[in-house]
Amino acid sequence: MTRLAAILLIFITLMAKATSAQNYPTGYFSAPLDTPLILAGTFGEIRPDHFHSGIDLGTGEQEGLPVMASADGYISRIKISADGFGKALYITHPNGYVSVYGHLQKFTAPVNELVRNTQYSEKKFEIELFPKSKDFRVKKGEVIAYSGNTGGTSGPHLHFEIRDELTEEPINPLLFGLKVHDNIPPMIKNVRVFPVREAGILARTDSAITYEMQEMNxxxxxxxPDYIQAHGIIGVGFEAIDKQDLSNSDLGIYSAEMYVDNTIMYSWKQDRFNFKDTRMVNxxxxxxxxxxxxxxxxxxxxLPGNFLPIYGDTSQSGYMNFIDDDSHDIKIVVKDFNGNQTVFNFLILSYSTLSAEPYQKIPDGSLLVTNEKGIAVHKANLELIIPTGAVYEDIYYNDTEAKNSSYLSSVFMIGDRNDAVDVPISVGIKPSTLIPDSLKSKALIVSIGDYGKISPEGGEWKGExxxxxxxxxxSFAMLLDTVPPTVIKEYVPADLNTSRGGIVQVRISDDLSGIKSYSGTLDGKWHLFEYDPKSSILSADLSFLPMNTEHPIEVTVTDARGNTTKWVSKFWY
Incomplete structure (x- = not known):
């Protein structure tokens, strides 16, 4: 079977997984803020390696706004984490849904008391609790917390979700009748045309080309300068942003459709997804x-490895097979949730003479990897496994080894960094120099990015x-991490140049393997220190300490390779 026939067979037989029509209860849930709903992020918005699982509600760049229960229910989960949603509450409702409130500043007094008691009992900042249904019952509109900036944020806002209790799938909250004032249609910024490798030609090449949108009158x-010319199997994509009245944020769109010669070929909308599929954003x-x-x-x-359920109930895969000599009208329709839409038409001219143009040469020694079949590579200094299901489309794998005295091993260029991976690959590297047994626990694999930027990947020894x-x-190599983290005083109440109130703050950092754990004592007893990775600051509340006396403080920080720093000081409070 030819490659062209194989591609056609795959996409003729691949049926899009239809999302069943479902009526969501409108009017049951209310807005969690007593302010106009100004979006800072939309449901399903594209984020690095994931879809956004809720809506972000603007809080005027301030913290401390009352957050209200969106419906009757009970607090079923409380999670405190340094990253992610930071301080978060989950409310289970009797109609089979769960609402989520993230990046909170603090909870109401009863929840705060439980959280604090648990943190001191377990002697750690990051905890997760699952209260019983009778513990914290709440009414619609009841204040449950206050908005903040905790966790993985770029500014104060409230992250709000509604999930299916049974499947835990996040659902677009706007489907439940929450109203957002929006009269601004999305804007298409770029169109990208993709010839399928070894099956399509675009402008005399089989490489994708991005065309910028331009406006005149x-x-x-x-x-x-000319019409787009193509032959064979072609795909189309676009870059679009949405705007909302009163919001300065660039937002994601809700839905898209593509028509070819007035026939719909592809569609999707962001109603719900499963967390296990979220990396398929790539x-x-x-x-x-x-x-x-x-x-x-x-x-x-x-793509063959894309099994997201957000696409329309159609057997169409979106690929176009242009084998004639004709012009084809391409229409892209993008919409926001309020129905504001932008329609853009352009032509692709199909020329059969382009079939004579050569495809890119397959690199010598490369191995074909598909979504249905991975590979294993065994070399003197490299062990690699790309498992089945790791890539979304056919790729040609290759690797190179380069000696480099800056590392404990050669530097291995593994695959093409521009090819996405859905599940982890396994990279085993053999050191090029003898590492004493006493230091093997300090060794780690690092990836080497642009301008030599080093990122830790960890690693465990498997033989050599x-x-x-x-x-x-x-690019990957091996390094040793024998340097402990750094701990520097940021603020104590005795500092005369600032006044931040009754808190102590220290700044912690690690230059290689990364922070693994941290703890602190005041007056010789364990004390709660809250960690904010955005600022690298540990903060301790002093309101429970006796005043007008000197307090000894000790902070212990350990990195991922077991190197530990113990910082000891005193302050007057």
């Missing part, structure tokens, strides 16, 4: 454009090889 067109979008060009190109065609499981291709 209110008319939009693609920034190209199949829904063009990974290369995000990594290399910082553009979010959403595909109007489905140190093996890590990164979720990306790229």
């Amino acid at each position: 209110g008319y939009f067109s693609l920034n190209t 199949a829904h979008t063009d990974y290369l454009s995000r990594i290399r060009d910082q553009k979010i190109i959403e595909r109007c065609f489905r 090889f140190l093996t890590a499981k990164p979720k990306h291709f790229g």
Whole structure:
């Protein structure tokens, strides 16, 4: 079977997983803030390696706004984490849904008391609790917490979700009747055309090309001096943003449709998804454009390894097979949740003479990896496994080894960093120099990015090889981490140049393997220190300490390779 026939067979037989029509209860849930709903992030919005699982509600760049229960229920989960949702509450409702409130500043007094008692009992900041249904019952509109900036945020806001209690799938909260004032249609910024490798030609090449949108006298067109010319199997994608009244944020769109010669070929909308599939955002979008060009190109065609359920109930895969000599009208329709839409039409001219153009040469020695079949590579200094299901489309794998005295091993270029990976690959590297047994626990695999930036990948010894499981291709090598973390005083109440109130703050950092754990004592007893990775600061509340006396403080920080720093000081409070 030819490659072209195989591709056609795959996509003829691949049926899109239809999302069953479902009526969600409108009017049951109310807004969690007593302010106009100004979106700072939309449901299903494209984020690095994941879809956004809720809506972000603006709080005017301030903290401390009352957060209210969106419906009757009980607090079923309380989670405190340094990253992610930070301080978060989950409320289970009797109608089969769970609402989620993230990045909170603090909870109400009864919940705060339980959290604090648990933190002191377990002697750790990050905890997760599952109260019983009778412990914290709440009424619709009751204040349950206050908005904040905890966890993985770029500014104060409230993250709000509604999940299916049974499947735990997040659902677009706007489907439940929450109203957002929005009269602004989305804007298409770029269109990208993809010839399928070894099956399509675009402008005499089988490489994808991005065309920038340009406006002249209110008319939009693609920034190209000629019509787009193609032959064979072609896909299309686009970059679009949405705006909302009163919001300055660039938002994600809700839905898209693509028509070819007035026939719908592809559609999707962001109603719900499953967390296990969220990394497939890298199949829904063009990974290369995000990594290399910082553009979010959403595909109007489905890769073989893309099993997201957000696509329309159609057998169409979105690929176009242009084998004639004709012009084809392409229409892209993008919408926000309120129905504001932008329609853009452009032509692709199909020329059969382009079939004579050569495809890119397959690199010598490369191995074909597909979504249905991975590979294993065994070399003198490298052990590699790319498991089945790791890649979304066919790729040609290759690796190189380069000696480098800056590392304890050669530097291995593994695959193409512009190819996305859905599940971890296994990278085992053999050191090029003898590492004493006493130092083997300090060794780790690192990835080497642009401008030599080092990122830790960890690793465990398996015989002579140190093996890590990164979720990306790229350059990898081995280093030793024998340097303990750094702890520096940020603020104590006796500081005369600032006044932050009754708190103590220290700044912690690690230059290689990363912070693994931290703890602190005041007056010789364990004391709660809250960690904010965004600022690298540990903060301790002093309101429970006796005043007008000197207090000894001790902070212990350990990195991922077991190196520990113990910082000891005193302050007057």
